[in-house]
Each structure stands twice: as C-alpha cells, then as structure tokens.
Amino acid sequence: MGFRAESDPFTLSILQNALIYAAEEMFAVTARTAKSPIIYDVLDFSTAITDARGDVIAQATGIPLFIGIFDFTVKGVLAKFGDDFEPGDVVILNDPYISGTHLNDIGLVAPIFYGDRLVAFAASKGHWNDIGGISFGSWGPGRTEIYQEGLQIPPCKVFIQGRPNRDILDILRVNSRIPDQVLGDMEAQVAGLRVAVRRVEKIIAKYGLHTYFAAIERILHTGEQIAKTRMKELPKGHFRAEDFMDEGGPDDQPLPIHVDIEITDDEFKVDFSGNSPQLPFSLNTTYPATVAAVRVVYMALIDPHARYNQGLVAPLKVIAPEGTVFNAQRPAPVSVYWEALTYAADLVWKALAPHAKDRLTAGHFLSVVAEIIAGMHDETGEAFALVEPNPGGWGAGCDMDGESALVSFADGETFAASIEVLETRYPILVERYALNTEDGVGHGQFRGGLGIIKDYRILNSRAELTTDINRARIPPWGMEGGQSGTLNYVLLLSEGRPPFRTRKVAAHKLNRGDIVSIRTGGGGGWGDPLEREPQRVLEDVREELISIEQARHIYGVIINETDLSIDTEATIALRARKRRERKKDLRSSDSEHRDCP
C-alpha cells in the first residue's frame, strides 16, 4: 500500500492543474494589460507552457487557431538557439514559415530554469495592429510577396537576462505605424511571461524536479490516452471533399481545392497533396497554420472540452507539399492566412460532416470578414483604426438550426465591438446593426443561421477602408439536401453614386457621409426544406426572418396572413406537388434520408 508521497497520481494531478492555472494566469495578465482592443477585447492572442523540447503542456486560448502554433514556435526558437539561453531571456519572432500565421502575430518565448537546468518555456503569441508593410494594419489584399506585409523577425533575443535589447526595440519602434501601442502590447505579453516563469519556478520548488518531470510526462501520456479512446468512436476509412476558394483559378475564376482523409484506429491522416501551387496574393497559409486549422476540427471531433496538450494531437498527421497554397514558402504573401486556413479546415469539416453529425454542422460563412477603417481624426488629429472581425451565419446541424451572428471558425472567444464603445472611439455613426434577413440563409429541414448587416456612416472628412472577404462568390455548403448558404460582401454607398458591391479593397478612399455596409452570409441548411416542420416555418415567419411568400415557395407551407396560422391541408397538398415536380425536373431522387445519431 501507499505511494511515494511526491509522485502519487494525486500530487501529479494537482501539479498538472497548477501548470494549467499558470498558462491561464499568463493569459489573464496579458488581456488586462494590453493596449490594443485586438488583444484585450478581441482576445486575438494565446499563451502556453511547453516542456523543454517545445511540446505544449498547457495552453490558454482566445482564438482556436493558435492551438497548433506553440510547438512550432518554440521548436523554431530551439532550432536557432539550441541551449544558448539564460534566465530572463525573451525571444521574439514572427517568421510565419517557422511559427505559422502572419507577420502581425508576434511570438514571445521565455525559457524557464530551475537552478541552471532549462525545464520549460513560457510562450505568448498576439496580434499586433501594425508591423509595417505597404498599408496601415500590415495585412490586406494586393500584396504579392511577404516583403510588402511588414517587418520579418527571425528568432531574436529582445530581452537578455532580463534587460531589454535596445537595438531590437529600436527596430520594432521604427517599423510600426503605432509604436506605442504595439510596444505596450509587448509589455503586456512579457508581463504574462514573467508571471508564468515565476509560477513554474514556484511549482518546482514546492514539488521537486523529479515530481515535476513525472507530471509533465503524465500530462502528455494522458492526452495520448484520451485521443486513443476517442479515435475508436470516429468513422474509419477514406474520406474526400472538394470545394472552391473564391479566387486563384485561371482568369480570376474560383480555385478548386480538395482534401483526402484516412482514419484508422490509431491514425488520423489529412492529405492536401495535389492542391494548387502557392498564389501570388495573400490567400496562402504556411504549414504550421494549416496544421493548426486541422487541429481545431480534430479537437471538435475528439473532445471539444479536453484540455489541450501535445499528447492529444499525437494521432494527427497533416501532409501538405511545400510550395502549395496550404504550405507556402518564402516569399509567398500570407498576411490574410486566416482565410486560406479556414478553407483548409472547412474541407476537413465538409469531408467528415456526413459521418460525425453529432459534432459537425453544414458549412458556415467561413470568412472572418475583417475590415480596417482608418484615418486621421478631424477633431483630435490622432490616427484612428477600427480593426474588427464580423459575425455571420453558421450551418444547420442534423437536428438544429444554425446559429446566427456568430464569429467565424477562425475566431473564438472573440467579441464583436459594442456600438456605444465604437461610436465613442471612432468618427463613425452606426446606423444599423441587425440580422441579415435581406440575403437570407441556406434553407433546409434545419436552416442555416443568419448573418448580419452593419451600416457604418463615416463622420470624418476622410478615411480609408481595407478588407479581404471570402465566401463572397462560392457560398457555404448545405448537407443532405439542405440549400447552400448566402454570400459575404461589403456595399459602399456614396451620395450621388450607385452602390458599389465589393469583397476586396485596399485603402479604398471614403468621404464624410459615405456608408460602409458590411453584410455577412447565412449558413448552409441541413435536409430537405420540404421536410421542415411547418410549426418551425411559422415561427420563422412570426419572427420576421422569412416572408409568407418564402414559406410557401421554399418550404411548401401555406400560412394565412390574417391570423398567422398554418393551412395544414393546403400545405400537405403543396408539398406533395412540389415533390412530384421536383422528381420530374431532376429525374432522380437524391433525398436519401439519414437519421441523426
């Protein structure tokens, strides 16, 4: 009976929690001290603790994309520095070919020592609002090489034994259009790292090095075990999905993309071989970012609530040949990586949705629909830049309507700006912020969620708009007879000019009174609209999400206008007729129906 007190499973369990708390505390400190809304409000950052080899032990994440980033980041740092670390060092890097994502995402890595032994790393990655490049905000359409996307930083020591490296800071300062803000964010990230370093040192001092190593070994082992258990429940075999990106094909046509997946008892192989060579514009992603994207869908399938660590993703293999759109090499531009990356994830999602209905929905609006509205404020004379993601419609599930107005796959615990806060901060009047009932959704037995319409009236004499939106040509996919969703786009309204519909502009000039109307699409539907319960159709009419005419036309449900009641007999007759007509039209019936688990 009995354990050696310091390495019994309960002590290890408590120590494991302590490491998770340390990563979370690092996250909290950074969020509360950052200077930019993109960090403190949008939470476009993440923090982690890795072991001395760079494998993630504990992570706190605001957006899911960073889930797969830290092992690449820390291993990239190790590849350069080997064991050349001292206590108090902090390494900075943003090279996307090493650490994934784009130049705006700054990685900071601090070695953690116990005595003179390197025992772990604390790592932080956060979006800086400007890191140079051809226009404010650094990212955007129109770039052809990474050199136009900002300052590239290979792994460099920005703190050496606790002291700031002025040379590096000076380079950062002159390369950003908003040096105070981004260096303030760096302070916040470093404050987080320091907390984590102290915390881990304290943990080891309390439990001893031996127990600490036993605990991190156990964390990774436990992760692998969870993955192994859950892999058993996944569908086995080969799966394939094909789709189109909005551009990249010849003659400005959409670009065909695809994925092949093979799931066995102990391997989850995702193969992007055969996809297009990297593109001469920013719709590329580097390998680490592609892996990150796939990991998110993998996590959704395995266990959305598992505490992330490297062990969990042990069965996952991602193949993407170098020089292709999903594994871009220097000097391919990658500043809008999140759009290409979401397409990669969406392919995996689409391939597996029919086989994992309890975890996946039909296609969603996909694009982050990020925009930058920037300029010099007429009254204060200071530069302003509204940078934000926009919510849209999610796909229906096999037993539920899709959610409306939700941030995209690439975002997570990400908050859409409050109108009242926004109007205080920027010379903008918000005239409307509503569910997008104009463009509608993918209809189905269960319908997609709605996107939004947001109308910004510019109150400044001049401003400029940058945006890069996808799923603006090829809509989100429906499932099992559900309709496709609707498109994302921006409508520019200017006095005396016809409305201008666009999906991609760089530094487009805006004048006082102009309206930027952002419209996001609805999600894909699931199942045949004629199978939708008439009561649900009536509810959508009552809620003014669809019209009585749409109820009749799309769903075959007849609703009396006077008292909003369903005419059951007429509905049955109409639906029967519609089915007959459809059969005649298509000469085939593919409304093969599968049950929800």
Next chain:
Amino acid sequence: MPFRMAIDIGGGFVDLVAIDEQTGQMIWSKTQTTPQDLAEGVKEVFQLSKVDARQVSQLLHGQTLVINAIVQRRGAKVGLITTKGFRDVLAIQRSNRRDIFNLRYKKPRSFVPRHRRLEVDERTLADGKIERDVNEAELLAACERLWREGVDAIAISFINSYVNPTNEKKALAFISRVQKERHPQSRLYLSISSDVTREWKEYERTNTCVLNAYVMPLMEGYLDKLTREFRQLGMTGTLYMMLSSGGVSSFEYVKKRPIETVESGPVAGVVGATVLAELLGEKNIIALDGGSTTTKASLVEGLHVKFTTDYAIERDEYSPGYPVKVPVVDIVEVGNGGGSVAWLDEVGNLRVGPLSAGAIPGPACYGRGGTQPTLTDAYVTVGFLNSEYFLGGAYRLQPSLAEQSLRTIAEHFKIDPVEAAFAIIRIANDNAAQLLRLISVQRGYDPRDFTLIAHGGSGPMFAAFIAEELEIPKVIIPAIPPGNFSAWGLLMSDLKHNVVQTMVTRLDSAGVEELIRRTYKALENEVMRIYRDEGITEGILLQRTADLRYYGQEHTIRVPVTGGDITERDVVQVRSTFEQYHEREYGFRLDSPVELVNLRVTGVVSVGKPRMKRWETTTKSVEEAMREERDVYWGGERRITTPIYRRNLLPPEGQLTGPAIVEEPTSTIVIPESFTASIDAFGHLILRRA
C-alpha cells in the same frame, strides 16, 4: 424590547436571526424553503421564532425569487422597444464562441423573441447630443403591437442612453400616458435602461433592463404579499431587502429595480465576515463559504466589500450567460462542496465535483440509497466527521456505506479506501484553493496578507488545509453557527445605494476638474433623491470611486476619490492612486495618459451594530471539553489518535494544538498538525499556522 430581525431564504432553508437590541440576546429559527410560494416559508420561520411582530423594529430580508425566476424562466412576458436599426441587439449579443472547439455551438437564447422586439425612430449621439427626438407615432404603433401581444412589461433601451437618458424618459412618460388613456384597467410594468444602469455597452445594458422588466411583476406581487401579512400581524417596523451590492434597501426601491437583488442570498455572508473582521480588528480578509454543493469566496481588502458590474447569470466555462450590469459583490464560486461526487474520468484521473449528490439520495453514508462516493463520505472514512454527531446527533451516518462507496476508486489506484478518501479530500481542497488563488494571486494580492474567515457547513472542515496551501497565517471560525452565518450577516448590512455614470474623458483634458465636480454633484443628488423617496434624509455617508485606465486600454481599475469640490490636486492624487493600484494588479506602470471611464457614488446609511455577547462556558479547561479520542487518517503514514472537542464546552482563552477536531451541531472544525487554535472572549476559534 425592540428586535432587529433578518430572514434569509436559501436554496434549502429559510433562516431567521433576531437580536434584542437592548440585551444583545439572539434568537434563531430555521425551516425548509417553500419554492412554490416563498412567502409561506417566511411566515413559517417567523412563527417558529415566537417573536412578537409588534416588537420588530426592522426586518431585513434576503431572497432567491429573482435568480430562481430567471433560471427557471418563470418571469413576465416582456416586450422591448429600441432604437431604429438595433432590434437584434439581444440576438446578436457579442457574437463570441465561448466554447471554442465546439463546432455546434449555440448562444444563450434571448429573453424577448424577435416579434416582441420593436424599433422606433430616435437617436442620441455618443457625446449625448440628441440627433432625433422620439417619433411618437412609431412609439404608439409599437405599444399597440405589444398590447396585442399581451405583454406584462415593456423594457425600453435606446442607443447611447447611458450618456443622455432624455429620449428614454420621454418614451417612458409617453407610454405611461397612453397606457392610462387606453387601458386604464390593466397594469403594465415599465423599465428604462438608463434607470437600471448608466454604464455603456448596449447589449449588456439592454439585457439588464429586459431582465429587470422580466421579474418586476413577480417581485411586486411577492413584496406586497409579505408586507400585507406582516402588517396584519401588527408589525410596524421598516422592511428592507438585501441587494446584490451588499447593502439593503426599501421594498419600494426594489419593486422598481428587482434585478439589483439578483444575488441577494450569498452576499450576506461576505457582509457578515466583514463586520466580524472589523469587530476583531482584522483589515484584510477572505470570506470562505463552504456549502453542500458549492464553495464561494470573496476577497475584502481594508474592510471595503468590493462589488463588480461584470456579472452574468448562467455564465460558465462554455457559455457567456446573460450579462447583468448591476453592482454585485465580487464573489467567485466553484462546484465543490460536501455533497460533491468523486469520480474517475475516462483516462482514470480522480476528479471531485461539480456534480453533487444533492439532498436525495445524498452521500452514500446517509444511507438513503446513494452509492457514489462524495466528499462527505471521504470525511467520514478518514475520521474527520463523527458519524454519531452529524447535525448534533440528529442523524446517524453509516461509515461502512461510505467506505463501500470508495471501493471503485481504491481498487483503481490499488490503495486502501481510507487512502482513496484522503486523495478525494486533497483534490477537493485543491479545487477550493484554486478558487482562492483566482481572487487573490491572479488579481495581484498576496494571500499571506489576509485572514481567512470560514463558515458554511463544510467551510471550517477544509479552511486550514487551504490556508496551508496558500500560506495564509490565520483562520477564524466565527462563534455564530456556520449554518446561520448568512442571516447574521444580513442583520449587519447597511442601507446602500450605488449610482454610476460612464464618462469617457482623459484626465489631462482641459476642464476635467469641473466635469468631474459636476458629475459627482449630480450623482450625489441622485443618491440623496433615492433616499428621500425612502424617507431617509440623515446619516447618509457618500463614497466616491472612479474607474480608470491607461488611455488605449479597455479594462479599468476602481480607485477611491475624495469628497468635496474636486481640485487639480485631487486629480493628480487620483492618477497616482490609479498607478499604484495598476502596478499592484499587473506589475507595471505605463508612460501614458490616464482615462476616466466611470464615476460612481455609493450612499451608505449605517445600521446600529449590535454588541456581541461574551462567550460563557461552565468548563474551565479545554481538557473538560474533550469528548473522545478517535483514530484519524491524516495522509501518508500518519494515522493519529486525535482528540475530539465539543465546541460549546471550549472555554474562552483556551488553547488547542493540532491535530485536533472540534465538533458542533452544524459543522466540524478540522485543525491539522501544523496549526494551533485558541478561543477568544466571544467564542471565535482562531487557527494559526505554527
């Protein structure tokens, strides 16, 4: 012989505490909560107390009506009228996916469906300028539609009303008027957002206003009934209700703003702990409330109970819940209590909670058919809990059933059940310790500077272990029976009103002193007006605070502000206090301008604090209080014969050395080896780390 009386409704019980203001004598009574009609339980507990209603000078009341009505969706049918273009604020929310790896995520459903969310043309700008007046024709049309829908209440929330509420007030007046003209017979409840809070962020404020309207009819009905019944019994004393902010207020005030009582229950314990701290000369405390399903904790620095407006109903790790922007005492909670179930996760890790065995079937040792091991079973098995003295011996626990329930876990780890029991206790203690880390370490406070005040049924059992983990030097177990401590806290609560104005201005902008001066003046007038409506004009203590941040940051820090006319020097002082607080919380200062976000005023009217009675026993030495010696397992190889004491026999000034256990009817106090304990003149047990 006037009594001050507190009646606190909890999830399981209604507690009454009354103090004879002349003799200091205390009276207790307790009965089961009557969820169908809360007033019944209140009446019953009052009758049990045998206090003459005519002798009650003040009745203070805490309830769970509001939170239950919201959680169980039993509130009113509400309509919402909002600014043109913003009908969907409640549906869009903040669009975050809190459960980030769940690709079938659903947001919380709005309390008002879309067809009852109507728009009218009107607009106030961010600087408070009215761009467009309320369009009355549209307002009338909206009312007509909502009348047809048969709503009980209408919430009115306009964009930017936090900075200028004129349009909301106009709409309110208009609707009240047309309601009287067209439907004089029916009662329509109205709530405007600027009345509920003057903080910005339209979704949060609108949701708060809607939830206020949602519970208005219920609350009014309940308070009217209570008032009627107490008056019939001859009670002439004033009736007060506990607010979530830790103060109390008149029934009339609460009828208009019932949402301010959303956490009326748990805050009383924090108030009680703070009052006790003051009596004992403690400055900084952590109040720890260990219940049967949850553990709650609140950090109180310098005897100032902190409140937050970053509160949400039903928020958890995976759901944002419903934000409610009213002041709520800053309490954090974890699903970890005596009834929490211990279980093995899929990879064989031992976990405790948040699932609870509840009252039925309860822990295995209750013998009511429960087979899952709970924390209580672990306590019984290691010997902390006396199976013969549970609830003072009213109930006999069955150790064999406790031990049996632990078998699966013991076999899994190939250890004895008693070792499994101790492991459960360790994991549970770690859960609770994490809760305390969250409110102390994570916010820049050093737990070593604090004293732990532990109450609740299970709080005194694990308080010392947590103190050890966090290096807290001192633990106080109050003499007031832990099970009634919240009601006692209620009795100690002051009258309190909070008002706020969001006012985003840089501290270095021209004329800022004047602006601050004017705003505070207006806020203070507002507080005085609220008190005047309650019939109070004297003894009102006004406290100012301000929420500030570095220019460009989002999150604010609250600092105290001096009274009187604000001068340039005061502004400098505010800035330097802010920087000091910022450095404490985050570890650094910035070379940036400081920005003001909210100004707040709290008006407090102190109630008389009754004297505490001295602790009297017939015994002279602690030896006389010792009842038995019991074999207790303290982990590792430590199986120790441990002395067991009866609390009511422990004489004042007595000293104990751990390991020891002190028993009383509603709770057990565990004193580990590394602690000593002393009994003070009032009977409080003070544990110190050796």
